[in-house]
Amino acid sequence: xxxxxxxxxxxxxxxxxxxxxxxxxxxxxxxxxxxxxxxxxxxxxxxxxxxxxxxxxxxxxxxxxxxxxxxxxxxxxxxxxxxxxxxxxxxxxxxxxxxxxxxxxxxxxxxxxxxxxxxxxxxxxxxxxxxxxxxxxxxxxxxxxxxxxxxxxxxxxxxxxxxxxxxxxxxxxxxxxxxxxxxxxxxxxxxxxxxxxxxxxxxxxxxxxxxxxxxxxxxxxxxxxxxxxxxxxxxxxxxxxxxxxxxxxxxxxxxxxxxxxxxxxxxxxxxxxxxxxxxxxxxxxxxxxxxxxxxxxx
Amino acid sequence: xxxxxxxxxxxxxxxxxxxxxxxxxxxxxxxxxxxxxxxxxxxxxxxxxxxxxxxxxxxxxxxxxxxxxxxxxxxxxxxxxxxxxxxxxxxxxxxxxxxxxxxxxxxxxxxxxxxxxxxxxxxxxxxxxxxxxxxxxxxxxxxxxxxxxxxxxxxxxxxxxxxxxxxxxxxxxxxxxxxxxxxxxxxxxxxxxxxxxxxxxxxxxxxxxxxxxxxxxxxxxxxxxxxxxxxxxxxxxxxxxxxxxxxxxxxxxxxxxxxxxxxxxxxxxxxxxxxxxxxxxxxxxxxxxxxxxxxxxxxxxxxxxxxxxxxxxxxxxxxx
Numbered sequence: 001x002x003x004x005x006x007x008x009x010x011x012x013x014x015x016x017x018x019x020x021x022x023x024x025x026x027x028x029x030x031x032x033x034x035x036x037x038x039x040x041x042x043x044x045x046x047x048x049x050x051x052x053x054x055x056x057x058x059x060x061x062x063x064x065x066x067x068x069x070x071x072x073x074x075x076x077x078x079x080x081x082x083x084x085x086x087x088x089x090x091x092x093x094x095x096x097x098x099x100x101x102x103x104x105x106x107x108x109x110x111x112x113x114x115x116x117x118x119x120x121x122x123x124x125x126x127x128x129x130x131x132x133x134x135x136x137x138x139x140x141x142x143x144x145x146x147x148x149x150x151x152x153x154x155x156x157x158x159x160x161x162x163x164x165x166x167x168x169x170x171x172x173x174x175x176x177x178x179x180x181x182x183x184x185x186x187x188x189x190x191x192x193x194x195x196x197x198x199x200x201x202x203x204x205x206x207x208x209x210x211x212x213x214x215x216x217x218x219x220x221x222x223x224x225x226x227x228x229x230x231x232x233x234x235x236x237x238x239x240x241x242x243x244x245x246x247x248x249x250x251x252x253x254x255x256x257x258x259x260x261x262x263x264x265x266x267x268x269x270x271x272x273x274x275x276x277x278x279x280x281x282x283x284x285x286x287x288x289x290x291x292x293x294x295x296x297x298x
Numbered sequence: 299x300x301x302x303x304x305x306x307x308x309x310x311x312x313x314x315x316x317x318x319x320x321x322x323x324x325x326x327x328x329x330x331x332x333x334x335x336x337x338x339x340x341x342x343x344x345x346x347x348x349x350x351x352x353x354x355x356x357x358x359x360x361x362x363x364x365x366x367x368x369x370x371x372x373x374x375x376x377x378x379x380x381x382x383x384x385x386x387x388x389x390x391x392x393x394x395x396x397x398x399x400x401x402x403x404x405x406x407x408x409x410x411x412x413x414x415x416x417x418x419x420x421x422x423x424x425x426x427x428x429x430x431x432x433x434x435x436x437x438x439x440x441x442x443x444x445x446x447x448x449x450x451x452x453x454x455x456x457x458x459x460x461x462x463x464x465x466x467x468x469x470x471x472x473x474x475x476x477x478x479x480x481x482x483x484x485x486x487x488x489x490x491x492x493x494x495x496x497x498x499x500x501x502x503x504x505x506x507x508x509x510x511x512x513x514x515x516x517x518x519x520x521x522x523x524x525x526x527x528x529x530x531x532x533x534x535x536x537x538x539x540x541x542x543x544x545x546x547x548x549x550x551x552x553x554x555x556x557x558x559x560x561x562x563x564x565x566x567x568x569x570x571x572x573x574x575x576x577x578x579x580x581x582x583x584x585x586x587x588x589x590x591x592x593x594x595x596x597x598x599x600x601x602x603x604x605x606x607x608x609x610x611x612x613x614x615x616x617x618x
Contacts, residue, residue, distance in 0.1 A: 094377055
């Protein structure tokens with residue numbers, strides 16, 4: 001038997017699963033759900049009867065902040081934490097390569113994230129069923145799948161940042177900073193760019209590249225994916241009125257097909273959101289590993 | 299057979315717009331079965347050297363081999379044959395001591411009995427059951443030492459192994475090093491305390507300012523170190539005999555009732571005391587100052603000994 005990344009993943013899961021901070025975060029997520037679901041009507045802008053899918057879309061709306069949060073908290077210190085404390089020196093004194101470390105940490109923390117999400121989603125689902133009845137199985141599967149994919153993506157971002165960074169602060173900037181950027185700045189920047197190029201804010205009809213730019217945000221990709229799975233628009237959090245939309249379109253998001261001239265290109269179709277999320281999960285890990293492999297770990 | 303060899307091993311760091319030389323053209327050979335002491339003050343480049351041997355840090359120039367394999371290109375395969383106690387290490391606070399050993403045994407693909415290892419480093423099964431976060435620095439160091447010897451490595455790399463250990467722990471560590479050496483394990487042992495390496499090591503290399511200023515057998519080193527060793531006596535009344543004339547006595551000075559005698563050979567201290575007492579001088583107190591590590595470096599860097607370098611050259615690469 002030779003040692004491999006699997007051994008690191010096993011050690012890492014055992015160690016990280018004992019972290020109080022992670023469990024605290026899951027508890028907050030669950031508490032948030034338990035408080036907001038019984039009053040799910042409040043989550044929607046207009047008065048509607050809450051169906052199971054509508055309730056799930058409310059959960060998904062919260063999940064777009066909490067799932068990345070859980071994944072980032074679970075993983076952003078994975079490598080840089082050991083590097084700063086010195087336990088990485090101990091770990092690397094055994095027959096592991098640096099690639100084993102990155103792969104093992106990714107595996108271990110993915111398991112942590114998925115475990116945490118399983119618990120969070122299980123509680124949420126039970127609440128939805130108890131309060132609003134059984135949702136459509138296919139819609140439910142898509143809802144869970146998109147949530148897990150989002151968790152996996154952000155674990156990748158966190159591990160990549162953790163591998164690339166030489167200090168805790170830098171790891172936070174790379175991971176949590178990226179997340180904050182995606183939440184608060186992506187859409188205004190995209191609209192600003194559109195304004196700079198075309199001279200006007202994106203209206204009901206806009207150029208395709210603008211929609212692509214928005215969709216390249218993993219949070220937006222998740223929203224598109226979950227909305228498609230539930231057949232029910234999941235609101236963005238927070239909402240920025242940066243688009244010049246007619247008043248009648250404001251309550252819900254207008255359908256993308258009506259905002260485009262001509263056919264919906266492949267990169268704006270729902271399945272492409274999966275590609276976006278996978279790319280956001282994989283590329284940071286590769287870049288982080290590339291940096292880590294060349295770093296002096298003194 | 300050479301177990302560890304470095305050739306022109308060099309590490310330069312950029313510090314602002316200046317370059318700091320941490321390790322400067324190190325050429326070193328450690329033979330099989332040897333206990334090699336790697337001595338130098340803090341900041342001399344010991345840890346950087348060991349970091350390069352472990353591939354934590356990549357050399358700017360030169361290379362190193364352990365058991366004939368390149369420490370960078372074949373680092374993964376090498377580590378199965380090398381037991382390491384890194385400096386400034388940290389363990390996994392949430393996991394128990396025993397779990398750490400079990401992981402080490404697993405990772406080294408070894409068949410060690412965790413209890414036997416615990417016993418060798420002086421930890422009880424009750425200690426081992428507790429999470430490592432509850433351990434004192436000394437207990438962590440004991441555990442780490444135990445983890446280093448798992449899998450019967452051919453080479454033990456111990457970086458400042460006594461840090462955090464109490465005198466009893468240091469004694470146990472020395473015993474362990476001797477036991478390992480008796481089984482044919484090569485030991486590379488770094489320290490900034492002379493007394494520590496001279497009791498366990500066969501040969502000592504002195505690193506100063508990133509350069510290897512001397513490599514010597516312990517006996518020879520001790521002779522050189524003798525220079526500058528000082529004897530301080532509190533005496534009453536006149537000293538009617540000639541102490542300065544004794545062989546090996548370098549200088550004698552008197553201020554008040556304090557008599558300071560500098561010898562080139564520490565064995566002469568006894569002769570000094572004998573001559574004084576025979577002459578009827580009343581000695582109130584005897585105090586002897588060991589040659590400090592600084593003195594050792596001075597002795598080696600002022601060019602008095604073969605292999606010595608001139609001081610200015612050695613000092614040029616000093617890392618603060």
